[in-house]
Amino acid sequence: MIEWMSQPWPWYVGGPLIAVVMITLLFFGKRFGISSNLETMCSMVGAGRWVDYFNVNWKDKIWNLVFVLGTLIGGYIAHTFLNNGDAVAISQSTIENLQSFSIQNPGAQYLPAELFSLSALLTIKGWIMLVGGGLLVGFGTRYAGGCTSGHAITGLSNLELPSLIAVVGFFIGGLIMTHLILPYLLTL
Structure with a gap:
């Protein structure tokens, strides 16, 4: 595995990538947010029949569900193929604090x-x-x-x-x- 693939990307790479996504969404008149997908899913299954709040055209928001699907797939790829197996790097004081709350292997x-x-x-x-x-x-x-x-x-x-x-x-x-x-x- 290539070393840079198993490390978090630095701010000067991740930040501009987020900015590019935000500018693209702004250009197309879209707003980013994960929680709105619950509204979209409820609308898809017909919740608008009982609650007017969910009576929206969910087809206009399908792009956001695709975004969440991409997030899940990306998380799976990162965990399965880009994980270097190292333990989570936390401070010794945090480890001791968590152990005091019966967390065995923080x-x-x-x-x-x-x-x-x-x-x-x-x-x-x-x-x-x-x-x-x-x-x-x-x-x-x-x-x-x-x-x-x-x-x-x-x-x-x-x-x-x-x-x-x-x-x-x-x-x-x-x-x-x-x-x-x-x-x-x-x-x-």
Whole structure:
């Protein structure tokens, strides 16, 4: 395997590529965001018969579903063919902190099995974290009018004040979750 393929691309490569994608979307009158795909999928299966919000022409948004499919395929290719097998590089203090919460091998996998596995889902802690967290993220995404990627990439590049407010809120919420709520949940 070529060495550069198994390493993260530097900012001066990734940043301009994101800019090219954003300019292309702007040129074609499209907006980037992952959460809008749930709306599109619900419209595809006929949710508009019961809820007017989903009564939209989903065929106009099919390009975004193709984008998500490409993201999934790209993730599979990166994990299967470009993964060099190294453990996740995290600091020793983070490893010790995670071990204090009964995470056995922090950094050995991208997602610790103690939190992200079928057996973990069948516990109260797992149910709260995965299902409860998923519902809160879904509600927050609709309430904020978009997801983190939509606001942070599209909204900020379009200089939209609501996106700036949403991104600041995302960061504050992330800090509160990381430093106040997650340590409590991990001790359940």
